Amino acid sequence: MDEALIECLEKKELEYITVREICEKAGVNRSTFYLHYENIGDLLNECVEYTNAKCFERYAPDLTDVGRRLGSERPEDSIFISPEYLRPYLEFIKQNKRLYRVVLDHQELFRTRKTFSKLFEDIFSPALQKFRLPKEEGAYIVHFYLGGITAVVREWLQNGCADGVEEIVGVCLRCVWGEFKD
Secondary structure, eight states: OHHHHHHHHTTSOGGGOOHHHHHHHHTOOHHHHHHHOSSHHHHHHHHHHHHHHHHHTTSOHHHHOHHHHHHSSOGGGGOOSSHHHHHHHHHHHHHTHHHHHHHHHTTTTTTHHHHHHHHIIIIIHHHHHHTTOOHHHHHHHHHHHHHHHHHHHHHHHHTTTOSOHHHHHHHHHHHHHTOOOO
């Protein structure tokens, strides 16, 4: 039913999607839908949680131990815009192009703002403190970086992810770190 919901969201806004449409696309009857969900919002919540979990599964355990990385004395251990973090993310996007197009077109439904706020509070803010950047500038700095990466991903998706993951990792890193060379 998650796939059916994504297919519907490719064509119309959530408020115009019916349980009947989802069930027809999923090949199930309405009683099956209501056995698992009270409403479409519940299905959407499950879809969001499942998507986030599947994406985070791609990261090696040492990369997900953010507390250890942030507790390190070396500021460079607190850099999270790196090939090790970008590669799994971009590979997941490439393998789930349809889903990510829908996510980018319906960011409010997929609670990207809430997810970003949590990441900022738990990861980015402590990392910025390591670099002694003013706290009041932190949100702007992180929004700038993540907004740029999102713009690159959006363009990549519009091109059908034709370029390789490593090429897009390189583009993101050059944009973030300003490593444009002749």
